[in-house]
Amino acid sequence: MIFLAIGSRMWFTLGMARHPNMPNAENCSFAELEVAAKAAPRQRGYVGSTAIKALLLGFSYDQVAALYSLSRRTLSRWVTWFNERSIDGLLDRPGTGRPGKISPRKPTNIEN
Numbered sequence: 001m002i003f004l005a006i007g008s009r010m011w012f013t014l015g016m017a018r019h020p021n022m023p024n025a026e027n028c029s030f031a032e033l034e035v036a037a038k039a040a041p042r043q044r045g046y047v048g049s050t051a052i053k054a055l056l057l058g059f060s061y062d063q064v065a066a067l068y069s070l071s072r073r074t075l076s077r078w079v080t081w082f083n084e085r086s087i088d089g090l091l092d093r094p095g096t097g098r099p100g101k102i103s104p105r106k107p108t109n110i111e112n
Contacts, residue, residue, distance in 0.1 A: 021079045023052050027086040030056070036087045048078045048090040055079065 028036075030053060037049035047068050054064045055075075065075050081089030 021076050021083070023055050023079050024083045025056050027082060032087060036090065040091075045090055048082075049087070051075060051078060052082050052090065 033049050033053045033056075037046045037053075040046040040049060047070070051064050051068050051070065054067065055061070059067075061072055061075060064070070065072050078090060083089075
């Protein structure tokens with residue numbers, strides 16, 4: 001193991017895995033996470049909320065990633081967003097790219 005130090009402070013180590021980013025339990029309660037999961041319009045919001053809840057309950061990154069079929073990187077992004085913006089960080093953001101041809105607000109007459 002190699003330690004890199006500047007002055008008297010140790011900055012990081014080489015040869016060891018990074019400690020995973022853990023969710024901040026002060027951002028919201030378990031009840032708020034459950035409400036957010038049930039109210040999520042898409043499955044991704046539900047999975048994100050329940051994955052954060054599992055991490056807060058003490059499950060490891062590897063266990064949560066395997067349980068929800070996620071990569072550690074995706075889980076780490078969700079934790080970062082949760083820590084920065086609480087539950088709002090787990091909500092779907094507008095996607096980039098070309099919009100759909102049929103607007104969901106306009107009713108269309110589609111006949112068989």
